Amino acid sequence: MLSRTADHLYWMARYTERAENTVRMLDVSYRMSMLPGVNGDGHADWRAILDISELTDAYARTGRPLSPRDVIEFVLLDRDNLSSVWNCLRAARENAHAVRGKLTSEMWETTNTTWLEIRELTPARLQDMDLGAFFEWVKFRSHLLRGVTVGTMFHDDAFQFARLGTFLERADNTARLLDVKYHALMPAGEDVHNATDYYRWGSLLRSVSAFETYRQVYRDVITPHKVAELLMLNDAMPRSLHACLDEIVDILGQVANSRSCETTRKAGALHASLHYGSMDDIFAVGLHESLEKFLACINKLGDRISNDFLMPVATP
């Protein structure tokens, strides 16, 4: 298939996934901020949100205070913030529009309708809305597009590139979330044993729809070590790094071309480090260091995928 077509499908999926994960993160912080006594001064959580998306500097330049309302507005709707949910959904729709002929009508109508509904949303209108319900809406629009894609699209290469976008973005987003939240939640050397920590770690799990799963897998109290293990190494946990890499390696095997050997190898090596890795090894290196390395690998993998299959990007 045409590289540009694959590129549009890939980015349509990536932007949709990014919007979903952004909202998952906001949702958790928003809920936390409503728990009395749990949140301290509250700033740490909101700062963490900006850190995860590398938006701290951009936010500082707007001169806004670090209040929940301002951060939520900025992350959800800011037209100048290219990572805002509003801009992600716009970009997803633009990518879909460019390859309408390759989408099923359900796919096109889903992404177009999502955009038409959020397009007119202004901060003023957001004030009157039930934020929780709005977060759910964004999440479910993403679920819907993914479901419609799997359920209606011909499972050829075009489909594979859309899936590739989803899992690459998700691997990146989960790693970022874990990295920032882990350190925000865990003051050096302290263990988790009080109610506050229970809620905080519980909320991190909820943000990736893994709270019940955690219970089911560990039948134990929530410990940071196990949370990290679930989100990194458990291949049955659909948002874990391991599960994402399972999919990426599988897809790269299916779409392989004469140039993509090295990309397949790199993805395979990254996959192996999760498949055969242990949390003890990861903590020996340092969780933050490990996640940073993972993010760098994912980033490079994305560039390699673009250069091998899609529209080439300049690599520094």
Next chain:
Amino acid sequence: MSEATRTGAKPYDEMHSADGAVRPHYQPYERWLHEMPRELIERKRSEADIAFHRVGITFNVYGAEGGKERLIPFDLLPRIIPGSEWRELERGLAQRVRALNAFLADIYHGQEILRAGRIPADQILDNAQFRPEMKGVKVPGGLYSMIAGIDLVRAAGADGKGEFFVLEDNLRVPSGVSYMLENRKMMMRLFPDLFSRYHVQPVDHYPDLLLETLRAVAPAGVVDPTVVVMTPGAHNSAYFEHSFLAQQMGVELVEGQDMFVQDDVLYMRTTQGPRRVDVIYRRIDDDFLDPLAFRADSMLGVPGLMRAYQAGHVTLANAVGTGVADDKSIYPYVPEMVRFYLGEEPILNNVPTWMLREQDDLAYVLDRLPELVVKEVHGAGGYGMLVGPASTKAEIEDFRQRILAAPEKYIAQPTLSLSTCPTFVEAGIAPRHIDLRPFVLSGGKQIRMVPGGLTRVALKEGSLVVNSSQGGGTKDTWVVD
């Protein structure tokens, strides 16, 4: 795009004869219409509107609110052509397109017609549409315009009988065929019972014919040619049609940035690596095809494409340089082309045309501006023309000055009494002026077309301008047996 002229005499009515009786081929329709409650028709109308919007069959209007997408109004009342009439038209169209292709082949090779003195050489060689780059270039089958749109109008003769005239040849990138196909689909969906009363000849196989045509003109020796549709991009006014045709033919819709040339061979970038392209159905003007050969500032083309084309490694449909045959200054010579190349008398007539670069013609036309239609030689889309009877004195005087400044830039024609077809309007059903654009496909030895074409209708009362950019609409066109 064609423009038509304003009515003087009583126009030919496609549905009714002069005595008011319904013509035989419209009678079953008339009976059906009689049985239909008006509210039902109204409901079907809004149903059609909604459906067209949802599918996104829109076009972008240049200059209007920054290229806003608009719907071309669709009229539910079909234009019906008897089979016998169509067969005659078909012969005439095939003859004309055959002659035009022969002319293009000649102009870019031996130039016999110039040496025979049938067309003044400077008319061709100094024409901006003449592409010296094409001189001596061999094209598959000797074909230049594989996809032609010929605009026909019917005017009332003195005897009350209607005669078809060719108003304009479109040999570069004629558009509108997607509306022809969508209009039929819509009519069959809205009024399935109507189709049981008529034997309407089908048109939906057009994409198949088009693909066959394109495959037939692949470079020699290519067994299973790769065909693509090339579009300037999503912001082009006809983008819907480009993506529609690519999808219907099952071929890739490419932009210039998707392709590159290496060693005079054209490739597209695919996820499986570079893939050779053999035939491009290009919906982009010559000027933008290749920044190395034509406009250097074009971001839409492919550097080196022209060299690959000249080397015979890829076929462009239509060929580069076809504009020299559909230019309004060349149009008056087309009947002569038919005689010169085919040794036949033209089956389809031209509208009589005065060329204002001729002193006699100029004087004649300047005396009669209020009665005539004057067109810019290079104008299109109904822009840059004067419709004498519909213009104010000031407008006419203004245009007179423009003609005097550069007479060679204009031609003039009598104001034709364009035929009318009943059309749904606010006040009910009323006659509106129409034209017809059949699409003529030339590939290999054959010339083929689907029966009918696109009927455009001027929705404003009395208006003769059917262009979609000027408020025209479209109708489904039926050829019936």
